[in-house]
Amino acid sequence: MEKYKDIGLKLTPQRLAILGYLEGNKEHPSAEDIYKAVSKKFPTMSFATVYNTLETLRERGEVLELTIDPNKKRFDPNTKFHHHLICLKCKKIIDIHSDYNLDISKSDRAGFEIVGNHIEFYGICQKCKKAHGS
Amino acid sequence: MEKYKDIGLKLTPQRLAILGYLEGNKEHPSAEDIYKAVSKKFPTMSFATVYNTLETLRERGEVLELTIDPNKKRFDPNTKFHHHLICLKCKKIIDIHSDYNLDISKSDRAGFEIVGNHIEFYGICQKCKKAHGS
DNA sequence: CTGGCTGCAAATCTTTTGCATCCTG
DNA sequence: CAGGATGCAAAAGATTTGCAGCCAG
Numbered sequence: 417m418e419k420y421k422d423i424g425l426k427l428t429p430q431r432l433a434i435l436g437y438l439e440g441n442k443e444h445p446s447a448e449d450i451y452k453a454v455s456k457k458f459p460t461m462s463f464a465t466v467y468n469t470l471e472t473l474r475e476r477g478e479v480l481e482l483t484i485d486p487n488k489k490r491f492d493p494n495t496k497f498h499h500h501l502i503c504l505k506c507k508k509i510i511d512i513h514s515d516y517n518l519d520i521s522k523s524d525r526a527g528f529e530i531v532g533n534h535i536e537f538y539g540i541c542q543k544c545k546k547a548h549g550s
Numbered sequence: 551m552e553k554y555k556d557i558g559l560k561l562t563p564q565r566l567a568i569l570g571y572l573e574g575n576k577e578h579p580s581a582e583d584i585y586k587a588v589s590k591k592f593p594t595m596s597f598a599t600v601y602n603t604l605e606t607l608r609e610r611g612e613v614l615e616l617t618i619d620p621n622k623k624r625f626d627p628n629t630k631f632h633h634h635l636i637c638l639k640c641k642k643i644i645d646i647h648s649d650y651n652l653d654i655s656k657s658d659r660a661g662f663e664i665v666g667n668h669i670e671f672y673g674i675c676q677k678c679k680k681a682h683g684s
Numbered sequence: 685c686t687g688g689c690t691g692c693a694a695a696t697c698t699t700t701t702g703c704a705t706c707c708t709g
Numbered sequence: 710c711a712g713g714a715t716g717c718a719a720a721a722g723a724t725t726t727g728c729a730g731c732c733a734g
Binding site: 481483484485486489501503504510512513514516518520521524525526527528529530531532533534535536537538539540541542545 | 615623635661671
């Protein structure tokens with residue numbers, strides 16, 4: 417937690433609660449997930465604070481904003497380079513840490529300077545496979 | 551255009567205009583882009599019709615809904631398997647048709663049944679590189 | 685004809701913003 | 710103490726929905 421001071425964050429109780437919720441979190445929560453969870457400790461917590469804090473963390477590179485879900489943003493406190501495996505039914509997201517060697521042929525590159533990549537794998541998770549209805 | 555009848559689409563003039571706009575379109579337009587373009591021909595065109603038509607096309611597998619842009623959905627009429635290269639500054643999206651062999655180790659797979667994948671490459675396009683201010 | 689489609693407006697959902705007050709550093 | 714952070718409510722966007730009337734098949 418100390419590291420957050422170093423990046424110029426003012427550590428309010430609300431922020432500590434948000435940071436605590438995010439720390440080690442593998443759920444790739446949405447702003448609402450975070451709001452709901454943290455509201456239990458701070459009934460006055462507002463969405464503005466959640467979004468504010470997330471935006472600040474994002475600027476500092478402490479969380480990633482995922483665009484995986486068409487309906488809302490989700491956030492990932494794991495900033496190590498990794499990919500995602502997404503269940504098409506329940507939207508559960510799993511981290512993939514394998515390394516892939518992805519070159520783009522010069523013709524495809526269209527003059528772009530490539531700075532990164534992200535792979536989304538799609539599938540059906542075990543739970544949804546068993547509940548093979550819907 | 552004939553193929554659309556086959557998938558049970560009622561071909562109204564509005565839909566033909568939307569389909570015409572999408573055909574061969576490499577811009578990965580948002581609903582608003584489509585609305586604006588098609589409104590020129592149909593001043594009464596409504597967003598509802600655009601969204602309706604896109605949803606119908608998506609169900610039929612005729613367009614892909616891209617989640618690349620955090621702020622809005624974008625649509626891709628190119629349903630051939632391909633990846634995307636995105637300019638971080640201007641959000642321009644380019645199609646990448648290279649093939650990559652992406653296996654997931656059994657341990658990473660977490661019991662998922664994998665059905666597909668999509669790679670997003672990030673970079674800076676030539677135009678934005680030249681205009682090297684923000 | 686008839687069911688699906690259109691267009692309008694209102695509703696919903698997510699995210700952002702303005703502003704007075706508060707509190708960390 | 711000052712400037713950044715909070716919380717509330719209102720605003721802004723994107724998308725969805727209800728519904729009456731319309732038109733392609």
